[in-house]
Amino acid sequence: MEPAAxxxxxxxxxTTQLAGLxxxxxxxxxxxxxxxxxxxxxxxxxxxxxxxxxxxxEHGLSTVTAAARVKQLRAEHAAAVEAEAELRRSLxxxxxxxxxxxxxxxxxxxNAEGIAADPWVQALRAQVIxxxxxxxxxxxxxVHDGPAQVLANALMGVEVCQNLLKEQNFxxxxxxxxxxxxxxxxxxxxxxxxxxxxxxxxxxxxxxxPALHDYIRRYRDTVSSPVVFEADPLPxxxxxxxxxxxxxxxxxxQNARKHARGAPVHITLAKRGGRLYLAIRDEGPGFDLxxxxxxxxxxxxxxxxMRERAELIGAELTVTTRRGAGTxxxxxMPLPAG
Numbered sequence: 001m002e003p004a005a006x007x008x009x010x011x012x013x014x015t016t017q018l019a020g021l022x023x024x025x026x027x028x029x030x031x032x033x034x035x036x037x038x039x040x041x042x043x044x045x046x047x048x049x050x051x052x053x054x055x056x057x058e059h060g061l062s063t064v065t066a067a068a069r070v071k072q073l074r075a076e077h078a079a080a081v082e083a084e085a086e087l088r089r090s091l092x093x094x095x096x097x098x099x100x101x102x103x104x105x106x107x108x109x110x111n112a113e114g115i116a117a118d119p120w121v122q123a124l125r126a127q128v129i130x131x132x133x134x135x136x137x138x139x140x141x142x143v144h145d146g147p148a149q150v151l152a153n154a155l156m157g158v159e160v161c162q163n164l165l166k167e168q169n170f171x172x173x174x175x176x177x178x179x180x181x182x183x184x185x186x187x188x189x190x191x192x193x194x195x196x197x198x199x200x201x202x203x204x205x206x207x208x209x210p211a212l213h214d215y216i217r218r219y220r221d222t223v224s225s226p227v228v229f230e231a232d233p234l235p236x237x238x239x240x241x242x243x244x245x246x247x248x249x250x251x252x253x254q255n256a257r258k259h260a261r262g263a264p265v266h267i268t269l270a271k272r273g274g275r276l277y278l279a280i281r282d283e284g285p286g287f288d289l290x291x292x293x294x295x296x297x298x299x300x301x302x303x304x305x306m307r308e309r310a311e312l313i314g315a316e317l318t319v320t321t322r323r324g325a326g327t328x329x330x331x332x333m334p335l336p337a338g
Contacts, residue, residue: 023259150187260284
């Protein structure tokens with residue numbers, strides 16, 4: 001068979017297989033939509049049943065029927081959520097398979113110089129582009145909540161000072177300028193901390209443990225929240241693993257800052273049996289993770305981000321929490337051989 005005909009036949013085979021896989025993927029998507037709708041319906045029914053049970057209890061009525069209804073709906077809802085999660089995982093794997101075949105099939109084509117395209121170079125470029133876009137989104141949110149807010153407040157303060165100057169209200173002007181100076185100094189500290197978080201120099205120079213010590217010290221100074229950090233002596237890890245673990249600690253501490261209400265946080269980094277264990281535990285109020293997923297239809301963006309980061313380096317991330325018992329984020333991964 002001539003080379004051109006051989007490549008043409010191979011291209012036809014791959015095209016047919018891809019068409020079948022895409023059709024399977026679309027069918028699974030439609031199935032997921034149905035399950036998602038079922039989850040929403042059960043969620044609404046469960047909310048109504050809980051309200052009815054509470055109403056019956058508060059008014060001295062029998063709660064037997066209502067309680068049985070709540071129990072049944074909770075079981076049905078949990079099963080639907082699990083089915084949705086399992087199908088979502090399957091869809092993700094199928095999507096990855098399709099993308100891999102698409103990338104690999106580019107080896108059947110040639111560029112202008114007659115050199116076969118390298119699918120893995122293209123994949124790397126795509127991953128870099130995606131990573132940069134996600135980082136831009138995160139930076140936009142951080143800048144909006146931090147430096148941009150400081151500048152907006154400073155601008156309003158300047159306008160107030162201009163009006164006071166026209167009125168020759170120098171006593172009030174001095175007070176406002178003093179407050180404005182404090183605000184700008186605080187904003188400058190935030191910007192410097194922001195820059196340090198973007199590129200933690202100690203991480204590259206000294207490794208994960210010194211970098212975390214430095215970050216946690218700055219976090220304590222900013223938040224005034226008790227954080228205990230204990231770490232076993234560690235060898236240098238691959239650069240990508242150190243970056244991911246550092247970012248997970250950052251995200252977990254920011255979550256604790258928002259939701260743990262200043263409660264103590266304990267962070268441990270330990271080696272056990274050839275594995276690395278990173279645990280971030282706060283003594284805050286905790287929350288019902290299943291309730292969050294049920295109401296939002298997914299995990300929070302922060303939890304999803306941490307989980308996806310962990311998967312990139314072959315690590316496993318679990319979140320353990322319940323109301324009144326705090327929250328623990330645990331990351332485990334094999335240590336490099338040697």
